[in-house]
Amino acid sequence: MVAQAAITVAVGAVTAAGWGIAAAKSALWGGCIGTASSALMALAIFRYPEGAAAARIAWGFYLGQFLKVALSIGLLIVAFGAEGAVPVALLAGYGATFVGYWAAPRLPLSRR
Helix, strand or coil, X not given: CHHHHHHHHHHHHHHHHHHCHHHHHHHHHHHHHHHHHHHHHHHHHCCCCCCCCHHHHHHHHHHHHXXXXXXXXXXXXXXXXXXXXXXXXXXXXXXXXXXXHHHHHHCCCCCC
């Protein structure tokens, strides 16, 4: 989620420089929606303790995915309806967070 938050800030900064504050706000909202929905999924998946039954872990995964999609759809509907929303920037910010979501497992782990 740190990668998603960093990407959200970067997309917001680039959007502000290229298309203005209104587009940057929309891009930041889109990035926040993507990051929040991923955080909710992570909470649902990792709510069971280590050593839990495989069926419980699978249930957590399916519940997390459902909640992620439902939250994303709900917040995107609200965001698109907001006054001053720039749809392309909103979707760009939302879509960019998935780069972090997909790339994070491929990043090297810290050795602290």
